[in-house]
Amino acid sequence: AQSVTQLDSQVPVFEEAPVELRCNYSSSVSVYLFWYVQYPNQGLQLLLKYLSGSTLVKGINGFEAEFNKSQTSFHLRKPSVHISDTAEYFCAVSAGGSYIPTFGRGTSLIVHP
Amino acid sequence: DAGVIQSPRHEVTEMGQEVTLRCKPISGHNSLFWYRQTMMRGLELLIYFNNNVPIDDSGMPEDRFSAKMPNASFSTLKIQPSEPRDSAVYFCASSGGGSYNEQFFGPGTRLTVL
Numbered sequence: 001a002q003s004v005t006q007l008d009s010q011v012p013v014f015e016e017a018p019v020e021l022r023c024n025y026s027s028s029v030s031v032y033l034f035w036y037v038q039y040p041n042q043g044l045q046l047l048l049k050y051l052s053g054s055t056l057v058k059g060i061n062g063f064e065a066e067f068n069k070s071q072t073s074f075h076l077r078k079p080s081v082h083i084s085d086t087a088e089y090f091c092a093v094s095a096g097g098s099y100i101p102t103f104g105r106g107t108s109l110i111v112h113p
Numbered sequence: 114d115a116g117v118i119q120s121p122r123h124e125v126t127e128m129g130q131e132v133t134l135r136c137k138p139i140s141g142h143n144s145l146f147w148y149r150q151t152m153m154r155g156l157e158l159l160i161y162f163n164n165n166v167p168i169d170d171s172g173m174p175e176d177r178f179s180a181k182m183p184n185a186s187f188s189t190l191k192i193q194p195s196e197p198r199d200s201a202v203y204f205c206a207s208s209g210g211g212s213y214n215e216q217f218f219g220p221g222t223r224l225t226v227l
Contacts, residue, residue: 032213034215036215036218041221042220042221043117043204043206043218043219043220043221044156044204044206044218045217045218046215046216046217049213049215051213090156094213099144099161099163099168099208099210099211100146100158100161100169101216103155103156105155105156106155106156
């Protein structure tokens with residue numbers, strides 16, 4: 001079985017500050033990892049994904065995430081956030097062989113001017 | 114590609130009425146998922162289809178909920194009879210299949226049951 005934990009339900013930050021959204025997973029097999037973003041009144045859309053290879057993955061809108069197998073983490077980072085980054089962010093994991101991803105509860109990123 | 118299309122975008126109905134939500138996945142995708150999102154419970158997977166066949170419906174709340182996928186380009190989620198606790202945003206997502214493929218979500222249907 002696979003599971004995902006997003007430790008922070010809400011992360012407030014000021015504009016132009018760096019941000020890290022945390023994600024930890026558990027799985028007994030190899031995994032594929034995803035970050036999705038949901039803007040108000042919209043569906044989720046992919047920010048980035050880790051399948052294999054380099055542990056540092058770059059996505060859209062200046063976001064990046066680092067896969068750490070020993071710590072079973074896949075934290076999302078951005079060096080300087082904008083007001084427009086205010087949204088809900090979801091971490092998801094798919095274990096090899098499972099076509100059904102498991103989503104975390106989401107982290108609400110609130111960027112203040 | 115127009116992406117995943119859902120209709121209606123908003124639905125307001127009265128308790129006891131039948132509600133049908135519709136989804137058109139991205140052409141060529143063979144996996145389709147229905148989710149429900151609420152503040153209390155977050156994002157919940159209701160049912161998963163692969164090649165039009167329901168594979169996992171363990172998330173369907175109860176017999177009032179049913180889902181069909183008569184062909185590769187159309188799926189419905191039906192609630193009969195509807196109850197106020199069914200109020201939520203319902204998302205449809207499609208994928209190219211395989212655990213390495215991301216899901217593409219539709220804009221959702223906001224359902225309000227009075």
